[in-house]
Amino acid sequence: MRFSIRGQGQIKRSLDTSERAQAERKADEIWYEATYRAKQGLSAKVHTFEAVAQEFIELIHREVERGERRADQGRSEPSMIRRFFVGYFGSRSVDGITDTDLERYAEWRRTYWTEGPGKLITHIEYERAGHRLRRPVRRAAPSLSRQRGEAVVLRALLRQAVKWGYLKTPPEIAIKVRRKQDNRRPSFEPHEFTKLVETSLCRLTDPIMDGSGAEVRSSDKRRWQIKRLDDHTRRDRTVLHAYVMIGAYSGLRPTEMYNLTWGDVLGYRAGRGAGIAQRDIRLKARGKGMSGTAIPHTAAIPWFDTLWMLFERGMQREPVDGDPVFASGQGKRISSIANGFTELLKAADLERDHRGIKRTPYSLRHFYITQQLTHGAEVTDIARNCRTSLAMIDKHYGQVRLERVVDRLRPDWTRA
Known part of the structure; x- marks a missing residue:
């Protein structure tokens, strides 16, 4: 069949039949649908989702x-649109997509890499700086932020289809993402931090002093207890203790701590x-693609003295500005203390918080910010000092236990 719609030109459609009566019935359906769409201000031609997506x-690109x-x-x-949106909606009419379809799509997307088409894909190819690279597939549901980001793009695509006249009103994209369990970065309660510090200091003393030396068993079945720390172990634990104290009293990120040089410790x-x-x-902090100056508590200063002394003892000279603050016995930058920190947490029975979430060196930053909030520091000042946003402070660090601010929640205004 072939017909014209005013302002939209000529339309040709195959009726896919050799029987005249059936062809006439189909032609009538196509004609009525096209004229109805034109009266509604839509394109008379039905557009597939795939064509609109392209x-x-x-x-x-433009x-x-x-x-x-x-x-x-x-x-x-574009790769997201082709893989997921077109992969699901394909040749369906763009104006035939309903709220129910979007709900079903959301569930299909969550299982794409585990149960859906993606389970057969072994790697993803991409281009960076003119080079073709590949990365392995991560067999897991997309993160909360990714699901929301993809919903934004899908919403923009359907709104653009409205502007082009391909559909009248876009379906409601209210992809309900199940909220993750509470996974705010674990911190320390004040009494827990006190226990951590005490445990760390105890680990610096010789086991013979308190009888806590680890038992060693030899291949010939002899057994004995370690009575003294070797110099290497004592030094590592001292650096770790300094790391804990500086992190808790400055709020630096772990990366910023590792990047510190003595030239960054101003004054x-x-x-x-x-x-x-x-x-x-003052501390010049560099890390996570940003930099700034941090003002630590004066309680952090003695632990810089400790690290200075360890560097002098190991290298037989004073540190220069380019030397790392957290250095090995050979003066090299320490790239991570995660393993030692985990051992310290285990020794203090503080490896996980009350939710069962494992603590990391980042917990020291969380402790610092929570303590600052608890003791009345301005949120804006904390955000600037920690090189983060007010939104991030509210999202990750604003959950201060009410019991710890009870006095601020009971100002003297009640009537007798």
Whole structure:
């Protein structure tokens, strides 16, 4: 059949039958549908989701070229649209997609890599700096943030289809993402941090002092207890203790701690030899793609003295500005203390918080920010000092136990 719609040109459709009566019935259906769509302000021609998606991808590329979108969106969004959106909706009419379809799509997407089409895919190829690379597939449901991000792109595609006249009203995209279990970064309660510090200090003493030496068994079945720490172990535990104290009293991220050089500890050299009350330092923090100056508590200063002393003892010279603050016995930068920190947590019976979530060195930063909030520091000041946003403070660090701020929740305003 062939017919014309005013303002939309000529439309040709195959009726897929050799029987005249059946062809006439199908022709009538197509004609009535096309004229109805035109009266509703839609395109008379039915557009498949796949065709609309390709048109939307071309729009994305043009917007990237004009600087209206970020370049990374021009790489990530088209592949997302083709793999997931087109992979599910395919040749279906774009104006036939309903709220129910979107709900079913959401569940299909969650299981794409585990039970769906993705279970047969072994790797993903991508391009970076002109090179073709590949990465293994992660067999898991997409994260909460990724599901929300993909929903934003799908919503934009359907809204653009409305602007092009392919559908009247987009279906409601309310993809309900099941909330994850509470996985805020684990911190320490004040009494727990006190226990951590006490345990760390106890691990610096010789086992012979308290009889806590580990039992050693030889291949010939002899057994004895370690009575003294070797110098290497004592040094490692001392560096770890300094790390704990500096992290808890500065709020630096682990990466920022590892990146610290003595040139980043501003005002430290000038104050050496003076009492703690007469000294003050600032820390130039670098990490996570950002930098800034942090103001630590003065309680962190003695532990910089400890690290300075260890460096002098090991290298037989004072540190220069380019030397790392957290250094090995050979003066090399320590890249991680995670294993030692875990052993310390186990020794203090603090490896997991009350939710069962494993603590990490990042817990020291969480402890710092929570303590600052608890003791009345301004949220804006904390965010600036920790090089983060107010939103992140509220999301990850604002959950302070009510019992710890009970006095602030009972200001003197009640009537007698």
